[in-house]
Amino acid sequence: MGNAFIQLSDVMLRYGGGTIALDHTTLDIEKGDFVALVGPSGCGKSTILKLVAGLLRPSAGAVIAGGREVGAAGTLAPAGAHASAAPRLRIGLAFQNPTMLPWLTIRENVMIPLKIVEPFRQHYRSKKRGEYAERADALLAQVGLKGFGDKRPWQLSGGMLQRASLCRALVHEPELLLLDEPFGALDQFTREELWDIMQTLWIAKRPTVLLVTHDLRESAYLANRICVMSARPGRILETRDVGFARPRTLESSYAPEFAALVQQLRMRIAQARRESDAVPVPMPVPPGNVLEEVAA
Numbered sequence: 001m002g003n004a005f006i007q008l009s010d011v012m013l014r015y016g017g018g019t020i021a022l023d024h025t026t027l028d029i030e031k032g033d034f035v036a037l038v039g040p041s042g043c044g045k046s047t048i049l050k051l052v053a054g055l056l057r058p059s060a061g062a063v064i065a066g067g068r069e070v071g072a073a074g075t076l077a078p079a080g081a082h083a084s085a086a087p088r089l090r091i092g093l094a095f096q097n098p099t100m101l102p103w104l105t106i107r108e109n110v111m112i113p114l115k116i117v118e119p120f121r122q123h124y125r126s127k128k129r130g131e132y133a134e135r136a137d138a139l140l141a142q143v144g145l146k147g148f149g150d151k152r153p154w155q156l157s158g159g160m161l162q163r164a165s166l167c168r169a170l171v172h173e174p175e176l177l178l179l180d181e182p183f184g185a186l187d188q189f190t191r192e193e194l195w196d197i198m199q200t201l202w203i204a205k206r207p208t209v210l211l212v213t214h215d216l217r218e219s220a221y222l223a224n225r226i227c228v229m230s231a232r233p234g235r236i237l238e239t240r241d242v243g244f245a246r247p248r249t250l251e252s253s254y255a256p257e258f259a260a261l262v263q264q265l266r267m268r269i270a271q272a273r274r275e276s277d278a279v280p281v282p283m284p285v286p287p288g289n290v291l292e293e294v295a296a
């Protein structure tokens with residue numbers, strides 16, 4: 001095994017009902033990289049995020065995050081309980097529909113990871129609380145939400161909530177950021193604005209990012225590498241390096257080479273879908289000697 005920051009080694013994942021979501025899935029991600037996962041619907045992209053987050057344990061193979069085995073096939077202990085002495089990774093999560101606690105202000109929602117993740121947690125109730133509030137406010141300002149810290153979630157639009165959820169994902173300075181369609185529910189303009197914000201935040205702090213998206217332009221705008229998955233059971237079919245200079249801009253996303261990459265990805269995914277449609281369905285065994293009769 002190599003020394004990648006995140007590693008999936010020949011992983012198979014079978015859900016309780018018997019669905020095999022992933023098979024022979026191997027993926028290496030270096031520290032500080034920005035990797036996008038794209039592929040046909042239902043191919044297992046979110047399942048990979050859940051494995052890396054330690055929410056699922058592989059049915060076969062191994063998943064390593066930050067030098068620590070987050071789940072090994074065949075173990076009965078909770079994910080991570082058998083793991084190495086390496087400290088737990090600080091992970092930030094953002095999903096398509098951000099869930100905010102309605103009785104808390106936006107600032108308090110953003111501060112939630114500081115309340116529960118060590119080493120921040122032990123200082124939360126002490127003098128650091130004011131410092132943490134300032135940290136949350138600074139992040140909110142960075143994403144265009146200056147002055148909204150005292151509002152309640154229901155007073156913000158969907159795009160504003162998604163910005164706040166990015167702040168919540170980043171407030172504890174995670175080493176690893178797991179993003180599952182974080183901009184999927186937003187209109188195109190807001191989405192593109194958030195790409196820019198996301199890129200700025202990544203350039204400033206360089207967390208390792210694993211982004212699941214259906215939006216191929218988004219993957220080409222944000223990622224350093226794009227992994228294309230096969231249809232379910234998903235595995236990585238191909239990895240594309242995205243060499244466009246940073247910071248990328250909306251204008252640069254209309255350049256011919258950008259459009260060409262997006263088109264190639266689209267074609268590769270369409271091919272993966274066709275290949276899965278073409279998987280031969282086993283023919284029922286004909287009764288008796290029907291074949292001989294036909295041959296005769």
Ligand SMILES: Nc1ncnc2c1ncn2[C@@H]1O[C@H](COP(=O)(O)OP(=O)(O)OP(=O)(O)O)[C@@H](O)[C@H]1O
Pocket residue numbers: 015016017019020021040041042043044045046047048232
């Ligand atoms: N908890 C579960 N129990 C059983 N099957 C599941 C479960 N979660 C996901 N699956 C199945 O596993 C497969 C992969 O799901 P997953 O959500 O990882 O795919 P995805 O690529 O993220 O999908 P999409 O692109 O549509 O969001 C799908 O066939 C899905 O129905």
